[in-house]
Amino acid sequence: MVGVKKKMVTLVSSDGVEFVVEKRVAEQSLFIKNALNEGGVEEKVMIPIPKVTSDTLSSVLEYCEKHASATEFQENEIEEWDKEYIEKADLDLLYYLLQASYSMSIMGLMELGAKKVASLIRGKSPQEIRELFNIKNDFTPEQEEEIRREMQWNYE
Amino acid sequence: MGASDPEREGPESDPPQDPIIPGLPDEIAEQCLLHLPFPYHGLARSVSPTWSAAVPAAARRRAFSPSALPYLFVFAFHRPSLRLRCLAFDPISSLWHPLPPIPISSPLLPSSFATASIPRSGHLFLIGGMRSDTHSSIPTLLSYSVATNAWTSAAPMPTPRAFFSAATIGGQLVVAGGDHNKVDRYDPDADRWTSAAAPRRSIEQYDAAVLGRRLYVTGGWTWPFHDPPRGGVYDVDEDTWEEMRGGMRAGWTGVSAVVGDRLFVVSECGAGRVKAYHDEEDTWRTVGGGGVPLLLGKPYAACGMEGTIYVVGSGLDVGVGRVVGDGPDLNIEWDLVKGPAKFADLAPVSCQLIYA
Numbered sequence: 001m002v003g004v005k006k007k008m009v010t011l012v013s014s015d016g017v018e019f020v021v022e023k024r025v026a027e028q029s030l031f032i033k034n035a036l037n038e039g040g041v042e043e044k045v046m047i048p049i050p051k052v053t054s055d056t057l058s059s060v061l062e063y064c065e066k067h068a069s070a071t072e073f074q075e076n077e078i079e080e081w082d083k084e085y086i087e088k089a090d091l092d093l094l095y096y097l098l099q100a101s102y103s104m105s106i107m108g109l110m111e112l113g114a115k116k117v118a119s120l121i122r123g124k125s126p127q128e129i130r131e132l133f134n135i136k137n138d139f140t141p142e143q144e145e146e147i148r149r150e151m152q153w154n155y156e
Numbered sequence: 157m158g159a160s161d162p163e164r165e166g167p168e169s170d171p172p173q174d175p176i177i178p179g180l181p182d183e184i185a186e187q188c189l190l191h192l193p194f195p196y197h198g199l200a201r202s203v204s205p206t207w208s209a210a211v212p213a214a215a216r217r218r219a220f221s222p223s224a225l226p227y228l229f230v231f232a233f234h235r236p237s238l239r240l241r242c243l244a245f246d247p248i249s250s251l252w253h254p255l256p257p258i259p260i261s262s263p264l265l266p267s268s269f270a271t272a273s274i275p276r277s278g279h280l281f282l283i284g285g286m287r288s289d290t291h292s293s294i295p296t297l298l299s300y301s302v303a304t305n306a307w308t309s310a311a312p313m314p315t316p317r318a319f320f321s322a323a324t325i326g327g328q329l330v331v332a333g334g335d336h337n338k339v340d341r342y343d344p345d346a347d348r349w350t351s352a353a354a355p356r357r358s359i360e361q362y363d364a365a366v367l368g369r370r371l372y373v374t375g376g377w378t379w380p381f382h383d384p385p386r387g388g389v390y391d392v393d394e395d396t397w398e399e400m401r402g403g404m405r406a407g408w409t410g411v412s413a414v415v416g417d418r419l420f421v422v423s424e425c426g427a428g429r430v431k432a433y434h435d436e437e438d439t440w441r442t443v444g445g446g447g448v449p450l451l452l453g454k455p456y457a458a459c460g461m462e463g464t465i466y467v468v469g470s471g472l473d474v475g476v477g478r479v480v481g482d483g484p485d486l487n488i489e490w491d492l493v494k495g496p497a498k499f500a501d502l503a504p505v506s507c508q509l510i511y512a
Contacts, residue, residue, distance in 0.1 A: 095180055098180060098187075098188075099181065099184060102184050111187075114184075114187040114190065114191050115191045117185075118189070118190075118191035121200060123196075125199070126199060130203055133178060135177070135203060135206075135207075137203075138174065139204065139205060147202045147208075
């Protein structure tokens with residue numbers, strides 16, 4: 001399967017920046033893998049990635065590059081790398097990574113991002129969660145009272 | 157998106173649904189909520205009306221996903237007040253999470269009721285019991301769902317029942333023994349009870365366990381009783397009963413726990429000795445490792461999950477026993493997780509496993 005010469009493909013971000021990467025790296029994305037399989041590889045070396053900007057794509061490809069070589073690392077080494085990788089993403093980049101991994105079908109990255117968001121929710125009060133994600137509290141006063149009553153036992 | 161959806165429903169014209177997390181498509185936000193572990197669901201539901209609906213939906217899917225984690229749900233009596241409480245123990249963090257109060261109007265006699273769970277659907281049941289004031293049996297079925305973190309009243313049993321056995325097999329709740337020699341089955345999806353085959357002779361309630369798709373009910377062991385207590389085995393698929401084998405019945409001298417397909421009992425006599433049942437020879441053998449930690453005070457409630465026996469003792473100390481080896485080399489390595497000081501007055505009644 002693996003050719004002697006490295007096969008390269010070019011990905012084009014939504015803002016027109018070209019990224020030349022190894023095929024095996026790009027194929028971490030099922031979306032790209034399918035695109036490459038559909039037509040002959042030769043004609044399809046230029047793949048547009050809609051809705052993913054160059055900043056996000058460069059970060060996505062950093063992930064893909066690491067995971068394309070995952071077999072060369074110990075399992076906990078790649079886990080550590082994942083942790084550091086997602087830790088340094090701010091909330092905006094995290095959102096972009098989630099959306100990019102969703103549209104590009106990169107399941108591992110999607111899960112990594114989703115777990116990160118869940119970890120941000122953990123241990124926060126409802127008000128802190130609203131502030132973090134910029135969520136409107138549009139409970140009616142009655143609904144809010146009901147919820148407070150329901151939750152009261154929690155603070156006994 | 158969806159602002160001009162013509163097929164909006166509801167009595168008032170509802171405003172368009174807010175996104176779960178502004179800036180993220182809902183299908184992605186739902187993936188994020190799927191990774192939120194159980195004890196945080198309750199709190200997260202009070203973030204907004206959208207979260208109030210999205211969190212339970214994600215929690216329901218989570219129970220079946222690989223990221224679901226096992227929790228030990230423990231029913232315990234507060235000795236001074238006789239109030240029954242339910243708490244969830246997270247074996248990974250060793251933290252306890254209190255559940256909302258159990259909505260029962262009058263106190264029940266300890267061990268008069270039965271409990272059961274469906275581990276992969278996140279449901280916990282509290283069934284029947286005897287009121288401590290009037291000493292009458294009740295038919296109540298209360299159902300707790302980890303998805304909503306709430307108790308609800310489900311269809312009551314066809315007849316009241318106290319001091320009986322209950323277990324779930326293949327998503328169905330089976331109750332046997334107690335006030336009468338009848339067996340009833342409950343389908344949680346349909347919220348309906350149907351009657352099932354009964355054993356030839358009634359069995360006193362002592363302990364019960366599920367192995368495979370069969371329910372094993374024992375009335376206790378021979379000594380010190382004059383009449384040997386009975387034991388029965390119920391096959392859920394055949395809807396038939398047969399007598400429990402002699403060796404199994406004779407050696408079932410404590411609370412049971414099933415790990416994998418192996419039945420263990422924590423013996424009530426002797427210093428928390430643990431025995432494993434060996435089907436081939438119809439005999440119980442003492443398991444190596446020295447029994448439950450000596451510091452663990454009775455009464456015991458036990459439950460097995462993922463290669464480990466959990467024995468909850470007085471004050472909600474938890475003995476965590478990792479089962480190693482197999483056959484004659486079966487061994488259990490014990491650890492003790494002390495219960496928080498505020499639980500000193502709690503005495504465990506039963507514990508159930510749920511993935512959440």
